Amino acid sequence: MKNSIKLSALFLLLSFGAFAAKPVKAKEDPAKSKDVITLSAMKENRGVYVNVLKAGSRKPYVLVYDRDSNMLLKDVLPNKPEVTKGYVLTNLDNGNYTIMVISNNEVVRKQVHVYEEYNQKTFFFIN
16 A cells, blocks of 8 residues: 555656656747857958857948047948958057947957057957
8 A cells, every 4th residue: 555655656746747847949039049259360361350150130240449439440241140251450550449249239349459569460359
């Protein structure tokens, strides 16, 4: 009798656990997921690569500002699932600049410092 009660209780516990488990979605809604934006250094041209993995439908764009918040560049990127574009920084004057990438309400801001070293323009990311 004790074994049948234990067995019934175990069966009841397992059946409640199966119904309480959260079901797995077959496909995630792409409108709710976020775009992934990365900035990385170009090794060959002394510049910055912008890479956007898109989840939304809006076109990404890149803005470059100087230290006085003057917009130096606005570039609209193609509306593709993945976009990579390079920006060469050797024509900029020495100083600090802000690169902002906006895609599907995701905003990434990076500051770069452009300077001259061994008669060549180079840069590094500040943040």
